[in-house]
Amino acid sequence: MFHRISRRRAEQEFAEIRRQHAEFLARVAGEPLHHAQPADPPAPPAEPGAVVDDFLPPELRVPSHDQVDGRAMPWAWPVVLDGEMVACAVCGTYRDWLVLSTRDQIWLRCRAGHQQHEPRLDTAWYNRHAGPADATHATFEECLRHLGH
Structure with a gap:
């Protein structure tokens, strides 16, 4: 019903x-139909305006990905890949990494300063885990200081 x-x-x-x-x-x-009516003839082109470099002042501009040599982020936890914990090849440290992304490669740097290429990680992994950049640096040493390494 x-x-x-x-x-x-x-x-x-x-x-x-x-x-x-x-x-x-x-x-x-x-x-x-309103759009079927003949349109007014186009106006003659106006004089070109002044060319403006950019609307942001230089101190607020962020460099694009092709203007930086690489990016870095701290990684305090162990890196586990394929069920295996990654350790530094020199000193055996397995946590408190600095993850570096440069030229489509990922490098791990331990607190002692040893660096090793990690082929099992790629730029897509880095982009998924990295937060927004909070600073840009002119040299790698300045970046290390900024991140506390």
């Missing part, structure tokens, strides 16, 4: 929508 009531209600709503649509089409059919 309730099925018949809800079905009848839906049919009535649909009939009302069809009626409103038919009224709309009848109204539109009698009106001219």
